[in-house]
Amino acid sequence: MLEGAEVRLAVDIGGTFTDIVLDVGEARKTRKLLTTPQRPEQAVLDGMRLILADARAHISDIDVFIHGTTLATNAIIERRGARTALIATDGFRDVLDIGTESRYDQYDLGIDKPRPLAPRSLRFTVPERVDAHGAVRLPLDEAAVRALAPRLRELGVESVAIAFLHSYANPEHERRAAAILADEMPGISVTVSSAVCPEIREYERTSTAVANAYVQPLIDGYLARMADALQVEQFRGAIYLVTSGGGVTSIETARRFPVRLVESGPAGGAIFAAQIAARLGESKVLSFDMGGTTAKICLIEKYQPETSRVFEVDRAARFLKGSGLPVRIPVIEMVEIGAGGGSIAHVDAMKRVTVGPESASSEPGPACYGRGGQRPAVTDADVALGMIDPDAFAAGTIKLDPELSKQALLRDVGEPLGLSAETAAYAVHEVVCENMASAARVHAVERGEIVGQHTLIAFGGAAPLHAARVAEKIGVSRVIVPSNAGVGSAVGFLAAPIAYELVRSRHVRLDDFDTEGVSDLLQEMVTEARALVEPGAAGAPVRERRAAFMRYVGQGHEISVELPNRRLTAADLAGLRQKFEADYSAMFERAIPGAAIEVLSWSVLATTEARNPPAVASVARKPAAKASGSRKFFDGRAGEVIEIPLYRREDMVPGATIAGPAVIAEDETSTFVSTSFDAHIDGAGSIVMERKAA
DSSP: OOTTOOEEEEEEEOSSEEEEEEEETTEEEEEEEEOOTTSHHHHHHHHHHHHHHHTTOOGGGOSEEEEEESHHHHHHHTTOSOOEEEEEETTOTTHHHHTTSOOSSTTOTTOOOOOOSSOGGGEEEESOEEOTTSOEEEOOOHHHHHHHHHHHHHTTOOEEEEEOTTTTTOOHHHHHHHHHHHHHSTTOEEEEHHHHOOSSOHHHHHHHHHHHHHHHHHHHHHHHHHHHHHHHTTOOSEEEEEOTTSOEEEHHHHHHOGGGGTTHHHHHHHHHHHHHHHHHTOSEEEEEEEOSSOEEEEEEETTEEOEESOEEESOSSTTOTTSSEEEOSOEEOOEEESOSTTEEEEEOTTSOEEEEEEEOTTTTOOGGGOSSOOSOBHHHHHHHHTOSOTTSGGGGTSOOOHHHHHHHHIIIIIHHHTOOHHHHHHHHHHHHHHHHHHHHHHHHHHTTOOGGGSEEEEESSSHHHHHHHHHHHHTOOEEEEOTTGGGHHHHHHHHOOBEEEEEEEEEEETTBOOHHHHHHHHHHHHHHHHHHHHHHHTTOOOEEEEEEEEEETTOSOOEEEEEOSSOOOTTHHHHHHHHHHHHHHHHHSOOOTTOOEEEEEEEEEEEOOOOOOOOOOOOOOEEOOOOSEEEEEEETTTTEEEEEEEEEGGGOOTTEEEESSEEEEOSSOEEEEOTTEEEEEOTTSOEEEEEOOO
16 A cells, blocks of 8 residues: 555644544545643554554654644643743833733723733843844843843743844844843743744734743643654654644744744644635635634635734634734634534523533543533534434544433523523524624625625534534525545645745835845845745745735835745836735725835745645536435424434445435534535535525
8 A cells, every 4th residue: 555655644633633634645544533632742643553553554654744733822822831031122021011002992991901921020121222224222231131040040931032122123132132041041942033023013023922932842842742752653754834824844943933833723724625615616715614622714715715914812802803912923814713512501691502712622521522521512512413423423433422411401501591401402503603603704894705605615523513504694505515524624734835934024115215135135035935945845846925015104004015036126116016006906995196105024935836636527416325324303493303314425426415404424523414405425525515495
């Protein structure tokens, strides 16, 4: 089986499950294991051994190992990172508290702002000052930096972020301060903002540096243990980490800049959905990724996920921008809410059924796992409704107990509201679907899109169970559940290009443009980005994309304008204005004639080509073969138990067509086809649900 075939392994560590995908040439095997939160690498290694045994292979046979994880995100949300100190310029100790001076909810007098990762007691300042042009106004007081070391040791600080004013223009003071601390405190983690985020906007740059410092010891230790364990197992291939922007990078870069991994798992899911969209010719897609802990929703237009330069972690208000901790990194734009199979349901003080964001995770898990969990989760509701075969969950590796689900639902939801266990389960299912539908509506409206005009691509262990109901709520008429949907993010990792994006701030006006200086800066960025990508490209072509972040002088935000991949000349300036005004008009309906334009920051992306599968041939539809069984399903709208057919996905050939309601089961997940939909298998093996004619 392995003779001459490339062996590629992808691992996605989620809050509840660790997903593993092994590609041996064109053959694919998958595994799903419960995550081991205390030592995440344990589930990875156990899963690798199991899946390699399935393929009759050894770890030494693996050529490429691609890894994504939510460890960084979870550490921030759960405040399990390192004890982190911030060293700032004199007078700027409280940047993290002041923020942008805006309020995400103007009329909330008791507004709950996110708690900074570095508390005020661990923030210090030293005399130094660099201006916006990089000129030194006040030399760094090295003695003051050195004097901080005993205090940091006394306070038990494990990691330090250094964020000086205007260090994006001149990083020398930050670098010198870092060198002094490394000399005085050997072994301590030090992050400098000019390396992590060399951009203007003091608050976002400081927040990003602190977030990197906060998760660095955790991620660095985890990746070091993982690398050592793989070496013991005789792994000889290349290791890559998936970044939030949808590319993969080296383990060394990930250990230096772990903040780039904050959304790595969800980014893999967006790549997976974009790949499916391209394969099926779906130009307007809403990807819906629901796992055990969270649900992620992303708009994909013309086969490309939306991207952004800022991501907010740990939002205090679920849908409100500005309520989280800003992290300024290249990221795939998506909305993420605490709605997964493990999300816990309860009745609040106003007698409302609420779901999440608290999750049962993998330990103890939902009540039906029989691992000590007492509180009902979304998975318990799905089991109680009859949507999940309790004997075949996760390919039969986890036996579910429906009675435990019903007991937990009755105790925490049913009895407080006078409902049966089944009606309580229906209420939980409806609420979690409405939460996800609301997130989809908000995400689409913020981008000026009509959500009902999109095709829903559902993946993750829980999404196929809820996709039909979410589609009904948001007016979507077509839903696609791809092959290997249960481990979709890990499959997406295998398609991700090796890539790295750099963004640096340098203010230039178009009417006073330094073409030589800007060209030198871009070339320096190209050299640095390629140096991070080419070793992993293994001879594959590396292309680059350059961009300028431009705005009219005096505006608060910029838009990205693509640049030619060469040195700029004075003759390019008119074209730059035209491109900017065309993009500006597309977003805001009109340009401002004759207004001065400025560039704040510059971007260079170096990347290999993504792996795209061939297009799918159409197939003739025909009635599916006889169902392999049936399920007793509680129809909440009718208030009664009905018998619905159960099909095994592997038994359904391309073209096979069924009418809802029905369940299509497979090893990694199950798809519920509601009464509103018919479903068929397309040429790629995807389940395609289409709304029935009225």
